[in-house]
Amino acid sequence: MLRKVTLFAVALALVAGPALASGKVREPHPVAFSFEGPFGRFDQAQLQRGYKVYREVCASCHSMNLVAFRNLGDKGGPFFDPKYPNPNDNPVVKALAADSQIRDIDGETGDAIQRPGIPADNFPAPFPNDPASRASNGGVLPPDLSMMAKAREGGPEYIASLLTGFVTPPAGLTVGPGQHYNPWFPGDVSSAWSGDHAHVPEGGFIAMAPPLAPDKVEFDDGTKSTVRQQAQDVAAFLMWTAEPKMEERKQMGFSVLIFLVLFSGLLYASYRRVWRNESH
Amino acid sequence: MSGHSTYEPKTGFERWLDVRLPIVRLGYDSFVDYPTPRNLNYWWTFGGILSLCLGVQIISGIVLAMHYTPSAGAAFASVEHIMRDVNYGWLLRYMHANGASMFFIAVYIHMLRGVYYGSYKAPREVLWILGCVIYLLMMATAFMGYVLPWGQMSFWGATVITNLFSALPVVGQAITTWLWGGFAVDSATLNRFFSLHYLLPFMIAGVVVLHVWALHVVGQNNPTGIDPKSKADTLPFTPYATVKDGFAMSLFLILFAVFIFFMPNAMGHPDNYIPANPMVTPPHIVPEWYFLPFYAILRAIPDKLMGVLAMFGAIACIFALPWLDTSKVKSMRYRPQAKLYFFIFLVACVVLGFCGARLPDDQVIPGLKTLSVMDSDLNSFVWLSRISTAYYFGYFLLVMPLLGLFEKPLPTPETISSPVLGGDKKD
């Protein structure tokens, strides 16, 4: 009986699912990312394209404070090269770091200076502080992107859908200045809707203008630069920045599981042996 | 079961130590020779699993604390530093965060086992209460631990829960300010939560010692609820229970490992990866899953103070269980009606959990509009939680006392070994 009860409770828990929806928002498009599932790994070429999209487009508004140039050359990262186990020696990483100007203080004079980056530097933020960032973005702060793929329901699929989801607003929806309608962005547009109140459009207004356009970024590997491609590549890159140890984690997971399954088998055999003459 | 000790020191050193500090004797009597009922099933392996969980939390927590910074300005970044730059820091943190959930899975099974088999009944009342104290300390520890990464849910969860105390008349506001160490949840709050989060697990360990001591005085209950009558009813703890517990622990670790390595954020909330921001309230503040049933009870009651009292009352009921249940028969194996009510209780708890995760006014059946009673439509999660809350309290305060007086239990066996050796393998 207890067994049936438990099975029922577990089944109920699985069926009902932890749905946490509040306003109406469109479900993200499913994307078959290479890193999904227990065997999934990052696609290095995709991470490199994604980095390029981030660097050339997103980085002009969004910071990425938690990631350093050296991370690009870490195992599992976009520019990892087995020849350079220490990413600080990786010439690609060094060149990418040197491309950026870093705000610093001159050690002799104390003056504020700009110097070329080194692998140990974190990605520089586009604005010196939050008020400056707000001032340049119509009063809305573009959030830091380091953790974005883990900080939103739907993760990378949400990001890809959001970036490709700037559709023409339906007739009857008034979009305010500096606002953009996006059915994938969580929000509530009912106060701007003059149509039937039982059918308020999904989604919300986002203060980010559509950042991507066809051929806006030229991919070095010759991949056709569609908006969809750019969106999926940058979403994959953001998954990597949010979870850089994913490949290491899954790999270790398999060793641990194999060990535990064998160990459990051994313990079960011992259990059967110890109890073989005892009824219970 | 605290019978005569059969320990015989074998080496000269053991003999020397035994007359000065009989610690090896204590260990031998408690974990080797200790007689366990021979018919224990796998629901009895969760005690060992819980000790394992406590060990995992303490060890991973101590190493995390070596790299963690408890200040409002630095906490979030220090946890991310652990995840990115500390060697195997991601492993430590995922172990610790998922370990808390695994701990609660185990403790809920352990407690429901106790309810089903009547393990709280005389002479095990003190044992049961000590268990309830551990559970209370675990909730306090996990709540304060969840504040430490200082994400949005950390901050707003702490704000909501500490604000509950302000519902108390007269002293409420003063207590809240005292808890915060200031006039809002801020660095002072975070720092004291860290201090207490470090302290409480060791208090838990202390109460665990008392819990095991009480257990070894009265002996383990078993699926029949009949006390062992002779040697034929028991087996020595080692090797019989050790190997079975070990096997169950290993299976539990497999589940634990699946979470750590393949779905480490499944039991967390994405908002906790957004740094705490006192200026932005998340659209939907939810606690960790293991608190959801109590959160639903809190929100089921329209009045804040009454809601808080109901929430604490829900926990108080568990403490009072030994005196609420009037049945002479311990195990529900012989109480068919009690089984039915227990089953409904389990469903009510799961339903409360779901209600806790939803907005109170969301519809249970989408699109259906019914009568509005007490400001809410009957087809809403708040009404579902009201019904479940009523059952939760009804189960403890009505079913438990009355059923024992009126039900007709099945005949119980004379001894443990009679059904066991007779090959009756139910449950």
Ligand code: HEM
């Ligand atoms: C009863 C045992 C314990 C439970 C149930 C528990 C629970 C938790 C929880 C739920 C978190 C938040 C995890 C997250 O979402 O990131 C946490 C964080 C933390 N705990 Fe514990 N904990 C326990 C014991 C300990 C001990 C003994 C220490 C050692 C001092 C410790 C140190 C920490 C630290 C430093 C953090 C912040 C780092 C992080 O968020 O990962 N914990 N704990």
